[in-house]
Amino acid sequence: MTSDSGPAPRDARLTPARPDLADIALTDIVAAERYVAPELRRLAVPSAPLRRAPREGAAIDTEAVMGDAVRVYEERDGFAYAQLVHDGYVGYLPGPSLGPAEPAPTHRVRALRTFLYPAPDLKRPPLGHLSLGAAIHVLDREGEYLRLPGDRFVFAAHCEAVGWQAPDYAGTAERLVGTPYLWGGRTSLGLDCSGLVQLVLDLAGIACPRDADQQERALGSALPPETEDLRRGDFVFWRGHVGLMLDGGRLIHANGHHMAVAVEPLRVAVTRIRQNSHGPVTGLRRLGPVGA
Structure with a gap:
């Protein structure tokens, strides 16, 4: 429904559109020089900032975490113009933080934080950490650890299969x-x-x-x-x-x-x-x- 003054303005936070580029789904809805179909990708690092502009130091509006599905409209100069699938937020992610959409996550982290290891061994220096809610693809299990692509390992008891919920x-x-x-x-x-x-x-x-x-x-x-x-x-x-x-x-x-x-x-x-x-x-x- 529109008012006499015209349609309500679109929320820029949720609208993948710039004067030079917009989602193909917005053709004839917003003005842009060209319209593109997004490529589905997935965050491949523990977390990454979604910035308002494609430069280091630009304001951070939110974060993407490992496993988040992302629609990518353009990659240039180290940044991806993208939209987070789960909440629709639009901004710029570091290009190197993105990986392919497949394989899809099989598990989520239920611990507040857990480490990524280069081997199923708690004495090895960790590669990084994953946060509560991060989504991962598990290839198999080795003892008390889950093996992820790239020969990375996470403690199995800190994870649950996709579909796990914490209702409280x-x-x-x-x-x-x-x-x-x-x-x-x-x-x-x-x-x-x-x-x-x-x-x-x-x-x-x-x-x-x-x-x-x-x-x-x-x-x-x-x-x-x-x-x-x-x-x-x-x-x-x-x-x-x-x-x-x-x-x-x-x-x-x-x-x-x-x-x-x-x-x-x-x-x-x-x-x-x-x-x-x-x-x-x-x-x-x-x-x-x-x-x-």
């Missing part, structure tokens, strides 16, 4: 207490407020957009603003910020005040945030029927 998303958030705050972060090495919410919901099998304003529109059902009987799993939104209730009085959120994922009384957070940064609470939301 508030409990998953509690596991991440103390994780440093990182603007754009969505790994267990660093998280921002909406990255925390997206990660824990993803592990619960619940689709979730990336940014707080998108989450406020999309998640569950709105609660009346005067609601006082908040429950575990309810979401509290401010302008540009989001937190998750652990019970009727405690909020968990990644925030710049603590520079970490922290738990505090909701009333304390509301007072401080109103005075110092994001203003008053703008919305309360609950997954499932509000009256349940």
